[in-house]
Amino acid sequence: MSYFGKFYLVGLDARKAADWLFSADVSRTPGSTVYTCMLNHRGGTESDLTVSRLAPSHQASPLAPAFEGDGYYLAVGGAVAQHNWSHITTVLQDQKFQCQLIDSSEDLGMISIQGPASRAILQEVLDADLSNEAFPFSTHKLLRAAGHLVRAMRLSFVGELGWELHIPKASCVPVYRAVMAAGAKHGLINAGYRAIDSLSIEKGYRHWHVDLRPDDSPLEAGLAFTCKLKSPVPFLGREALEQQRAAGLRRRLVCFTMEEPLWTRPHPAVSGAPAFSTASSSKVPMFGLEAIWRNGQVVGHVRRADFGFAIDKTIACGYIHDPSGGPVSLDFVKSGDYALERMGVTYGARAHLKSPFDPNNKRVKGIY
Numbered sequence: 001m002s003y004f005g006k007f008y009l010v011g012l013d014a015r016k017a018a019d020w021l022f023s024a025d026v027s028r029t030p031g032s033t034v035y036t037c038m039l040n041h042r043g044g045t046e047s048d049l050t051v052s053r054l055a056p057s058h059q060a061s062p063l064a065p066a067f068e069g070d071g072y073y074l075a076v077g078g079a080v081a082q083h084n085w086s087h088i089t090t091v092l093q094d095q096k097f098q099c100q101l102i103d104s105s106e107d108l109g110m111i112s113i114q115g116p117a118s119r120a121i122l123q124e125v126l127d128a129d130l131s132n133e134a135f136p137f138s139t140h141k142l143l144r145a146a147g148h149l150v151r152a153m154r155l156s157f158v159g160e161l162g163w164e165l166h167i168p169k170a171s172c173v174p175v176y177r178a179v180m181a182a183g184a185k186h187g188l189i190n191a192g193y194r195a196i197d198s199l200s201i202e203k204g205y206r207h208w209h210v211d212l213r214p215d216d217s218p219l220e221a222g223l224a225f226t227c228k229l230k231s232p233v234p235f236l237g238r239e240a241l242e243q244q245r246a247a248g249l250r251r252r253l254v255c256f257t258m259e260e261p262l263w264t265r266p267h268p269a270v271s272g273a274p275a276f277s278t279a280s281s282s283k284v285p286m287f288g289l290e291a292i293w294r295n296g297q298v299v300g301h302v303r304r305a306d307f308g309f310a311i312d313k314t315i316a317c318g319y320i321h322d323p324s325g326g327p328v329s330l331d332f333v334k335s336g337d338y339a340l341e342r343m344g345v346t347y348g349a350r351a352h353l354k355s356p357f358d359p360n361n362k363r364v365k366g367i368y
Contacts, residue, residue, distance in 0.1 A: 002109035005081025006166065007074040007088070008054075010067035011099030018072055020235055021091055022051055023218060023227045026072060030055035033138050033153055037218050037226050038087060039237025043244060044214040045221065046087045048206060049076040050155060052140045062168035063142060063151050065102055073140075073151070075166070080208060081105060091236065109172035113179060114162030116368050117186040122163055124182040125175075126152060130163075137364055145171075146178035158196060159203030159358060161366040201315045202308040204255055204355030210288065210304040211253060211317055219244055220319065221253045248327025251300070251319045256292070256340060256349040257356050258282045258314045282313040286342055290316065293346065294336040297323050302340065310357050316340060316349070 009017060018026050024036035033052040037045050054064055054071035076084040088101055113122055119130050127144040129135065140153040148171035153164045167175050180188060206212050206221055218226055219241055227241060259282065286305035291298050305316035322328050330353060338349040
């Protein structure tokens with residue numbers, strides 16, 4: 001995961017900047033890590049990222065600059081690192097905040113160890129207690145990994161028990177080798193981005209640039225929990241979100257699974273669109289831009305799709321609207337009869353208000 005962007009936000013106005021930039025409350029105690037969004041003035045999502053609160057230090061290290069006052073470590077998706085950098089620097093300049101944004105992306109590597117055996121593997125590598133009590137979810141610590149200083153974060157983008165290790169460049173290879181050696185007896189294997197795509201869509205985790213874009217609000221995307229709307233703290237995009245919430249959402253991101261055998265007559269959710277194959281629809285590949293039908297009307301298109309191996313079904317996500325122009329309530333989502341159209345063929349689909357796999361988020365807590 002070393003392609004991730006890694007920034008430090010430090011300086012006199014760092015807390016003011018963080019309060020304004022990030023939709024969630026990131027000004028917690030040092031050692032906390034928060035998943036948050038950054039919004040534009042229209043309430044659209046410019047980024048989703050993790051922000052870790054740092055303790056002040058007078059001595060710089062490869063894992064943190066020297067600073068007084070408030071400091072934050074930002075981990076952002078690698079393909080959108082420049083977009084994040086540009087958005088943050090623009091906001092800092094517009095608001096005249098007195099703080100620094102430091103780019104350490106090339107100085108730090110990152111590996112993510114995820115799955116039910118991750119604690120047992122890393123317990124042999126890290127010099128700390130990794131129990132739930134000693135190392136809760138959404139926290140971070142500076143630790144030694146095989147003798148090398150690393151920043152360990154208990155996070156997951158795939159919905160599993162796991163940790164990220166943020167590692168100085170010179171230590172990446174020896175730490176990686178130590179992790180792989182400790183994991184050999186546990187069946188540890190390397191996994192790539194296609195695995196991340198599949199695992200994350202099973203959990204309903206969002207990908208910025210497909211599920212989230214600058215024209216999508218966190219309320220529409222089911223990420224209201226990332227917004228500090230219950231606090232009086234102002235943040236960029238707050239007014240737009242409050243207006244949207246008061247007026248009702250005009251569209252909503254919904255997860256679909258392919259549930260039925262392919263219909264050999266017109267599907268009831270689609271008027272005049274026959275299906276021609278007899279293959280099982282639950283495993284039909286989809287790639288995005290497929291039409292979403294509800295009760296005979298097109299109500300949106302698929303933004304993102306992948307195969308969910310844990311549930312053995314194709315999963316697709318897309319925003320739906322009410323053709324009448326009214327708000328899209330949860331009852332509207334639940335009451336529809338849905339189908340997805342791929343290359344002129346329609347497939348029965350089931351809409352989900354929660355992720356289709358582990359909806360209660362037990363796995364990140366180590367409950368299997």
